[in-house]
Amino acid sequence: MQDKGKKARVAAREMAKADSGTKNACLFALAEILINETRSLLQANAEDMRSGRAAKLDAALLDRLELNEDRIAAMADGVKQVANLADPVGEITDMKMRPSGIQVGKMRVPLGVVGIIYESRPNVTADAAALCLKSGNAAILRGGSEAMNSNQAIARCIERALGAAGLPEDAVQVLDITDRRTVGEMVAMPEFIDVIIPRGGKGLVEAVSKNARVPVIKHLDGICHVYIDAAADIEKAIAVAVNAKTQRYGTCNTMETLLVDKLIAEKVLPRLQDIYVEAGVELRGCDRTRKILKDIRPATEEDWRTEYLAPILSIKIVDNVDQAIDHVNTYSSAHTDAIITENLSRARQFIREVDSSSVMVNASTRFADGYEYGLGAEIGISTDKFHARGPVGLEGLTSQKWIVFGDGNVR
Amino acid sequence: MQDKGKKARVAAREMAKADSGTKNACLFALAEILINETRSLLQANAEDMRSGRAAKLDAALLDRLELNEDRIAAMADGVKQVANLADPVGEITDMKMRPSGIQVGKMRVPLGVVGIIYESRPNVTADAAALCLKSGNAAILRGGSEAMNSNQAIARCIERALGAAGLPEDAVQVLDITDRRTVGEMVAMPEFIDVIIPRGGKGLVEAVSKNARVPVIKHLDGICHVYIDAAADIEKAIAVAVNAKTQRYGTCNTMETLLVDKLIAEKVLPRLQDIYVEAGVELRGCDRTRKILKDIRPATEEDWRTEYLAPILSIKIVDNVDQAIDHVNTYSSAHTDAIITENLSRARQFIREVDSSSVMVNASTRFADGYEYGLGAEIGISTDKFHARGPVGLEGLTSQKWIVFGDGNVR
Incomplete structure (x- = not known):
């Protein structure tokens, strides 16, 4: 996992530099590849569905797990929607002159490496990857074991799209090991992961948050x-x-x-x-x-x-x-x-x-x-107060650094 | 500590409601009380200095620990400066009409309860209290044991100022127990503390961050x-x-x-x-x-x-x-x-x-x-990316919630 973390950190630097056109090209390519690969995605999903039925998963879980042509088309559309959103990265605001002569303001920048831990919905793989890429981040995605084959098939599509756009393939790593230990390892490596977003039920969110040393954007109840x-x-x-x-x-x-x-x-x-x-x-x-x-x-x-x-x-x-x-x-x-x-x-x-x-x-x-608020898409809804509250879109996956322009000014 | 946490949580609700005039009145009162209490503050500080010399603290530490008339005046001035800053709380921005007919925007609100863990500078007690109060937060302050008497004397001044302004006295609690356990307890109660800010050397910051379950605004090195x-x-x-x-x-x-x-x-x-x-x-x-x-x-x-x-x-x-x-x-x-x-x-x-x-x-x-950037004052400089980066002023002690206005709109 440390090794994947290091790779993600390196890829994150490249992603932070990538211009909007390149990132959008990657996402449009991904949408196209998902559609073209409908058949192989359905095959991979059929394997997961077979194992799921054999393991007697309940009907609701099987429904979330299942892919069909419409759902793959919706997944591709979701990726295109993210491509069409404004790029938050590089936005410069609040440039103010100070009495010392320097000009100070803020620039919006990616957070770095985003870890997403989710359950058995394969569409989250494409969705989360698209949001992380658009916001200039690298991502480590850890989906539920029930969706392993589907997620790996989608991961291959993402890799190809990254390659086609000239972006590092490590920018999105979909873990192919889904034992519980991986979660514990992810939340314990703040040196490689900047934020963890659990997407799923309360049990998952509590398990992820409990011992997290990486900041977590979490959503517990909706009362x-x-x-x-x-x-x-x-x-x-x-x-x-x-x-x-x-x-x-x-x-x-x-x-x-x-x-x-x-x-x-x-x-x-x-x-x-x-x-x-x-x-x-x-x-x-x-x-x-x-x-x-x-x-x-x-x-x-x-x-x-x-x-x-x-x-x-x-x-x-x-x-x-x-x-x-x-x-x-x-x-x-x-x-x-x-x-x-x-x-x-x-x-x-x-x-x-x-x-x-x-x-x-x-x-x-x-x-x-997120859609109703005009964020275009959301990666989650935060019930915390720190960093991001409520629906979290692309902006919640970024931070602002200070920038200063001078003309040789000294203190 | 749980008990103090609960009290802080209750006080935080009152502080969030307090209007700017009341908060400013409290801070101006505090500045005046600090000046009027110069003699008793110097007496309390003299005790700390005596113990410090007896314990053979090094000269730099003793210098940071020492109060004198000028330093008390500077502390009072600092508090007045914070009073004169614009109140970040309640600011409404980005109100946009959505196709559904609702209007969506953001309102700036306090984080809630801020924990500050610092070393032997007594001026941090007044300074941190002023920033937390102005931003509508309650605070739990845990200073170094060397400054115990000075900090408690300043705490009495803060209590009087809160009382004079009709604000809850629990809005600022300066711990009178400074064994190492208190730090461990503070960073382990996310239900009562919303953010911890360590102010001090790298050793302190690492000790605080290591096992923190509460978000930490931290500053490690400055390379x-x-x-x-x-x-x-x-x-x-x-x-x-x-x-x-x-x-x-x-x-x-x-x-x-x-x-x-x-x-x-x-x-x-x-x-x-x-x-x-x-x-x-x-x-x-x-x-x-x-x-x-x-x-x-x-x-x-x-x-x-x-x-x-x-x-x-x-x-x-x-x-x-x-x-x-x-x-x-x-x-x-x-x-x-x-x-x-x-x-x-x-x-x-x-x-x-x-x-x-x-x-x-x-x-x-x-x-x-923070001063050079025009924040007026700073509670710390964050080298993290999450929530706040760089100099953290009043705004870093707040968050934004979403607000929605409709006219009976439904989905």
């Missing part, structure tokens, strides 16, 4: 809240609360707890209950909620702390915006929380005081996503 | 280079090379290795030698250098890797800018490196390819400093 303020527009409140819960149940930006101001609860909760019940959402409520929605089961302390990822919603009635903010800052996973209100002061207070990576006013939490 | 390119203006080259080495020897932004293009070496090195020798700087050179400066001792591989912090300079002649960049990226500590040239293309190449936190053209490396 998202919508707070319907006393001054909410009822129609907007219903539209958002329904969308935030029911548009998709299994995503991290789905609402898990609905907070409702006591002054508006009787107006809004019965209408919402009708819609949720129709959609098959199970409701759990605090005592005050259950006085209005009499037939639902009680929500426990445990409910406020749970990311259901399922058609279940906990509901709590609060006295005011302060109580709502307090609940959010206590139970939220600092992912995404929204207020529905027409009151400007309370909107400003909520935006300012809620300590989450995305804070919204009159919009569905489901918008918390 | 800084000046490269005199073939197209350098000789007078500028000499001015910068002399200043970068001799203005101060013990600082991290002092040049330790001079690189000279072979085409200009014979013109510039003898003149530089005269000045360096006059200043008492010992020169060590590569083989080619020693053909021009015949009486100097050879520089070894070890020299290229050494931060002398002393009147010693290693000199290497290189064939071209590529070799210079290669040497810098191999041996530099990624702190600050400069090129002296009138050639635009080579200046741009050096700026782009040198992977250091500050890269300069025609300016002395000694400018790499």
